[in-house]
Amino acid sequence: MRIVFAGTPEFSVPCLAACRASGAEVVAVYTQPDRPAGRGRKLTPSPVKQAALEAHIPVEQPESLKDAAARDRLAGYAPDLMVVVAYGLILPRRVLAIPHLGCWNVHASLLPRWRGAAPIQRAILAGDSESGVDLMQMEAGLDTGPVLLERRTSIHADDTGGSLHDRLSHLGAEVLAEGLRRVLAGEKLTATPQPEAGVTYAHKLDKAEARLDFGRPARELERQVRAFDPWPVAEGDIANETLRVWSARALDLDHHATPGSVLAAGRDGIDIACGAGALRITALQRAGGKRIGAVDYLNARPDLRPAR
Template sequence: MRIVFAGTPDFAVPALAALIESAHRPVAVLTQPDRGVGRGRRVQFGPVKRLALEAGVEVLQPHSLRSEQARQPLAALAPELLITAAYGLLLPPAVLELPRHGCWNLHASLLPRWRGASPINQAILAGDAETGISLMQMDAGLDTGPVLLQAATEIGAEETAGELHDRLARMAALLMRDGLERLLSASLPEAAPQNPALATHAPLIDKQDARLDWSDDADRLARKVRAYNPWPVAFGDIAGQSCRIFRAGARSDLAGAPGELLRGHGQRDRIIVACGRGALEVFELQAPNRKRVSARDWLNAHPDWI
């Protein structure tokens, strides 16, 4: 089968690798144009492009697929199926209609819950017990197409967005492979329409979303720390010091004025901040222009916090 794969970041790499190593090696890869990174704006290839080039797979990098001219290289490949995973560009109807089997998307949630750009983060923020991967038949909407297959998984009590991202990326590769095997054996179930009444939205994340408001509930703040690790990383002020907070946990047994650094609890290696309800124990943090350290190492350097 002539398959074109579309993806850009790390999340898409396991699925592309699975295709390359299978009997369904893609005829080409679509990925977003190269972008400059860092202060020098040095051009850097994305993870999907790097893997495709290493494997000798043709790479297409259109800025848009809306014009017929931009679609010509893709149409010339005569794809029978297009599979996307975190591609980052909406596919216009002319592209969706191009392959005879249509276009599939691997989405990191159990649709219709968490349609949009940040499903992993939102699932953790909301305190969802589980999430998963949806293999959907794409339509013109944003993650609105009918669902072919799903695979669910529990969210670990201390799992960060980065850790969950990596697990779901591997699950996506397995679900894609299952979908292809079922398609080729004519056993793929009919795509089930999503119930729009159950849909929730996962918007793009802004760095300011990660600011910790100490008047909030400690449980929610602990989820926020997990949801924004590794990016953009939760941050807030503790004892007048701006800090990025990488790992933390809620404490229901302690209380104080929101934002107060709770001292004198018999633990010289703990950083605990009072919240609107309960308190947040900080395990790993970072001051501006300093390295990330444990609470114990921080307190060794800041004895006034004890």
């Protein structure tokens, strides 16, 4: 089997490794063009490109797959299957029709819930108890295709966007490996259409969403902090200073204080009044500084400590 792999971020790299380990031949890797990154804004290859170059696999980086020349180049690789994992470009119908087995997509949600760009963070924000990965046969619609295989995982109370991302990345590689093993053994996978009920969309993250509104319930803010770790990182105005909040937990605390005011500050953290309950902040970051624990922050802000 000849596979063309399409992916860009770190999430996709284990799936590329699964393709290579399957016994199929990865004849080309498609990934986003190099983008500026870091303080120097130097053009940087994607994690998938780096992995492909290390494996001596040809790399293609078209800006789009809509023009005929790009489609002809893809067809020239004569792929039996195209595997797409967080590629970042839309595949037109004519591209989907090039491999005779079509195109598979590894998607980080339990479809039809959280179709779209940011399913991992949206699941945490919504308070979902479960997530997973679906191996899907691609159609022209956005994540609308029938599901071939699925893996599930619980969302833990301390999961962050980063920890759930890493777990789903490896689950995605597992479900893809199973699909490839079965097809290479001659099996035809059953494609189960997605139900019409329960469709939700995971819109792309916006930095503005990271602002903490202490007028909201503490439980919602805790999920916001967890979902936006490691990006874009929650931030709020606390004790007359704008801080990035890396770690926090909700407290079921009755109070009559103004939302955003400091209720308590000590070894366990900084308790901020919310519209319902309180948010205990345990790790934060000052402007221009690094991530520190609440105790270290309080050492620099003795005015927040209770009078002895």
